[in-house]
Amino acid sequence: MLSGLSTTQKGIFLAICGFSAFSVSDASCKWLAQSYSVIAVIAYTSLFSVLCGLALSPLLGGIGRTIKTPKLKFHTGRGIANVFIAFLVVNAFAHLPLATAYTVLFLTPFIVTLLAMPVHGEKGNLKSWLIIGAGFSGILVAFPPGTGGYNIWIFAAFGASCFVALLGLL
Numbered sequence: 001m002l003s004g005l006s007t008t009q010k011g012i013f014l015a016i017c018g019f020s021a022f023s024v025s026d027a028s029c030k031w032l033a034q035s036y037s038v039i040a041v042i043a044y045t046s047l048f049s050v051l052c053g054l055a056l057s058p059l060l061g062g063i064g065r066t067i068k069t070p071k072l073k074f075h076t077g078r079g080i081a082n083v084f085i086a087f088l089v090v091n092a093f094a095h096l097p098l099a100t101a102y103t104v105l106f107l108t109p110f111i112v113t114l115l116a117m118p119v120h121g122e123k124g125n126l127k128s129w130l131i132i133g134a135g136f137s138g139i140l141v142a143f144p145p146g147t148g149g150y151n152i153w154i155f156a157a158f159g160a161s162c163f164v165a166l167l168g169l170l
Contacts, residue, residue: 025045030093042086084160085163109135110136115165115169119169
């Protein structure tokens with residue numbers, strides 16, 4: 001099916017498939033969390049992901065090669081962080097409108113940029129700070145200070161953003 005496409009067209013097709021999968025997964029989490037516990041939603045989502053990974057492992061060289069890693073501690077840490085991310089994101093999706101949760105989750109690139117300075121010694125120039133400020137101004141438009149009516153579950157989405165940012169820095 002994809003053999004007649006150029007590499008650019010394949011990339012576009014696969015990106016559309018990937019982003020569509022994320023959207024369907026997020027909407028499914030919100031829908032399922034109305035009837036099931038957050039832990040059950042995470043468990044079934046993880047089971048489905050493992051089964052897909054096992055089904056695709058022959059394409060990656062087999063199960064042995066897929067799970068073999070020289071940096072086991074590093075990957076274990078990332079796995080634990082992903083458990084926290086899953087718990088926080090599913091809770092955020094369960095208790096917030098998706099648009100609100102996404103608005104907070106889109107803070108991740110700004111958190112990564114800000115944390116890269118002390119963690120990796122990155123130097124922030126004026127252009128970087130202007131871009132960070134412009135992006136953060138969008139958050140201020142979405143959540144104007146002093147308007148009240150905040151949901152405590154916004155902190156779950158923010159916590160997930162921080163963990164995703166941590167993964168981006170490792």
